[in-house]
Amino acid sequence: MSGSFLKRISQWNALAIAASVLLAFSLFLGGASREHLVPLAAIELAALLVLGLGLYRLAATGIWRNHRFLLSLAGLAALLPLIQLVPLPFSLWASLPGRESAVTALELAGIAPAWLPLSLTPDRTWQAFLAILPPLAMLIAALGLERRVLARFIWGILGFVILAILVGALQITLNSPAVYPWQTTNFGSLVGFFANRNHMATLCLVAIPFAAALAGSGLNSRDRIANLRLWAGGLVIGLIIVALGAIQSRFGVLAAMPALAAAAMIGWVSSGRSQPGPAILLLILGGAAGLAVVGLFALDPILDRFERDAQFEGRLDNWPIVAQAAQDFLPLGSGMGSFDPVYRSYEPVETLRASYFNQAHNDYLEIWLEAGWAGIALVIATFVWWSRRSWSAWRAGSHPDRDLQRAASVALLLIAAHSAGDYPLRTEAMAVVFALCCAILDGAAQELRPGRSRRRGPSNSVQEPVRRHT
Template identity: 35%
Template sequence: MTLEPHAPMPGKSFFRLRIGIVLQLQALLALAISLGGGGVAYGLHNLAIQLFALTILAMNRGAVVGFARNGPRWLLVLVIVTMALPLIQLVPLPSGLWQALPGRELVVASFAVLGLEEGQWFPVSVDRARTLVAFCGTLAPATMIVLGSMLVLPDRLRLVRTFIVLALAALLLGIVQLGSANSFGLLYPITSKPDVLYATFANRNSTGLLFVLALALLVASPIPHRREWLLASVGAGSILAVGVIITQSRSSMVLLAIVLAFTAFRVVSTILKGRRGARPVVNPAGILAGVAGLGILLAILGSAAMGGRAADSFERFTQGQTDRPEMWEDGIYAAQAYWPVGSGMGTFDEVFQVYESLEYVSPRRAGRAHNDFIEIAIEGGIFTLLLSLVWLGWSARAALGNSLAGAKWLNWGAGVGIGCIALQSLLDYPLRNQSLLCAAALLIVLLAPLPRDAT
């Protein structure tokens, strides 16, 4: 059956198919968050997620066709271009063409050393295997976007709640890890610090960002009518906020401040909510959330003042020593060497070492640029930078321009989440693991227009 998301709903068969898609996407989120936080170094974990994503696509071929025919045009184009870019970089080019591309002198020299024929065809990518892996990395988030964007609002809310529960489960695992000073329960063989919360990630910045995104979506979710659920939501938000601080990720703590400002905006809006022209009314839910938020703030400040874990986290802001500026300088130089076409998606680690300045060389290997915009400029040149700007522009327009009833706050929350990812990308590489890629895809789903017949 060919499913068209903007066509009239075909009754019970559509309902069963829609529920099936929701369950499959929930499973994909669970698999991604539990296995996908280690990045490219853990290929088998990523492979399991990607194969599951392909299985979901194969089981819902009609839905994929429906998205291609009737999905939001700009979103469809962005998904296709994003997935096609690494594949285009793998297309072999005539020797005269690829050798004329910037930065290919070392490739030509390597061919000469190996005694290979000078007239061999070669792609834009200087490492085909790495670029193929980069393409495979788009499969899971693309699956989330293609299938999720055709869901109605209640189904999207189910995905949001699943994501929040998974983030809380990851936080619970992190608490178990901390209880053993990170000697037990870590999912990746990393050099860990005993007082840092890693949860299901190999990078504490990614851990902190996961909690930030979950908190943003929790704040943006419809306010529960039952008091016990409202208390549970406030408690979950409090735990997520404290979890961000325990990760000791400075970038995530800055992003937490943005989400807390968004929280305050929602609380004030709820308190003052009323009919047009009428006196503002006081909403008990808003007051309860405001009091709880003030209590959390006082608890965090108290912990910081008494030298607790919050104090250890905030102390990191006084530690200004970092080698990021040196990596950025060398990264910009490498990007200029391959400008404007880039070296191939996923090839940063192969090409950066060639351009690393001797005065900046240290025992630690710079496997990432710690600025994803610089890194994609190296790998994809002007094309990836423009593509990123279009994605951000589409997200901003969708977050601010959707006025559908019931979706306004979710759109704003998703927009805040996309903004947080973009900001952390200035200092880190949040979208280089499957967990946060699928989280970002969920945010895109929330920003996608609802089906015309959705209520």
């Protein structure tokens, strides 16, 4: 009996260690959406191990039954590019919407008709499938891990954000390619370990609600580091606000106040929905101090960033072109990863410029183009899932588990909002963080075990459900 128990413990520890390695690889090596084949290969190899261990854990314990809907969404998202790679008879393929120019090109080239996959770019679609593996592996692993392990992952992400901000301080101070991890990047800006400052801003915004949960975890706690967690949460938020001012991302600046408001709400709920407690006051103090520093040293560059909006206006001008292409390829889409060549075939000559439009800068439009109605259906289903789980998390009482779930709810909303004007989930770093947040939030569907309270400290209750909400 004891040998079997120790074997199970070692298996779960192996899963936690493997998932932590995957998270570290993704954060440090997955900050670019291109020019990263070797780092991406390392992340995907780590994901295969995590995926195997996670699937075994879910199957051995039956935990998967508590997460059927989310696992179904993830499975369908991974299955979609594989379906697009299934060869079709040429006559059927040629009759699909949007293939007329491709058929003409094959005829002019004298290429004999053959079975072809639905995707116009099967090599890119295969890469898109491989890119799904790390977030899929993190999701499956996180659903099988205890809440205290997931909490450590979140604290690790907060530590990574602080480290990235410190690296970013060197970047804007030295302005040398030696301190930038990617060749194609925003030189002169604070990007941390990312290639794009907007994605660094997204991660900073995601960290704000979790820093509030960190501060909230110190409320009504009897351990000796309760006050340390309170102060740490407030200081992290203040540092992030200063960093957002230095990053000068439009979305980062605009979303900072809503993120701070959500952080205050998390602190208020953590205090039992009573009068403003120390957590809320510290969060407000940290945010206000950060805003004061930004206003003192970075207000003019930020305003100048909003005035120099030619690039953003270019995105708005290009979106109707993307929408037209998406309509032409309905209902099945052009294939995952095919945006770049498809858009180039639609781009008007008068819009050509030195810079090129390699992403739609609107993930919902890009999904519509590449995956058709099936992709949009998955997006809508994901928002439905998020709404139901968020409702369960926010109406619940004060508890460390619920604090993390509420923070995950806000983090997912921030990522979804930024995806309407950029492509943060095209980086493995943000995709894996997104998957971890999904796993944490899905725990809101389970009731906490009776008798557990904040005063008894963190528990493993997310993975020990009593019953499910109907």
